[in-house]
Amino acid sequence: QVQLVESGGGSVQAGDSLRLSCAASRGTFSSYSMAWFRQAPGKEREFVATITWSSGRTYYGDSVKGRFTISRDNAKNTVYLQMNSLKPEDTAVYYCATTTRSGDRWTGNYWGQGTQVTVSS
Numbered sequence: 001q002v003q004l005v006e007s008g009g010g011s012v013q014a015g016d017s018l019r020l021s022c023a024a025s026r027g028t029f030s031s032y033s034m035a036w037f038r039q040a041p042g043k044e045r046e047f048v049a050t051i052t053w054s055s056g057r058t059y060y061g062d063s064v065k066g067r068f069t070i071s072r073d074n075a076k077n078t079v080y081l082q083m084n085s086l087k088p089e090d091t092a093v094y095y096c097a098t099t100t101r102s103g104d105r106w107t108g109n110y111w112g113q114g115t116q117v118t119v120s121s
Contacts, residue, residue, distance in 0.1 A: 022096030
């Protein structure tokens with residue numbers, strides 16, 4: 001079983017950047033596709049980005065395309081989310097997870113505990 005820990009969240013102003021990290025504190029995810037999700041209070045959990053285990057292909061939610069970049073370093077058991085041009089609407093708890101694909105949808109399997117990102121106007 002993979003245990004994931006997110007870090008790198010914080011409070012920033014609109015237009016700033018953050019880089020989130022997700023590391024496996026137990027197990028490895030070299031053979032897992034990895035994803036970032038986010039959830040704001042009172043809102044549905046939202047898909048942010050995925051990077052596949054096989055090809056490293058990336059996928060992004062419409063709201064973050066062109067601003068966020070997902071990457072991974074399997075040797076370090078770490079996945080990253082570079083977040084640029086942050087907007088107040090990006091405020092949420094960000095979760096990393098192993099993920100599987102069903103059609104064009106992504107489902108989280110093993111989840112981290114999340115890291116808070118707050119973007120002020």
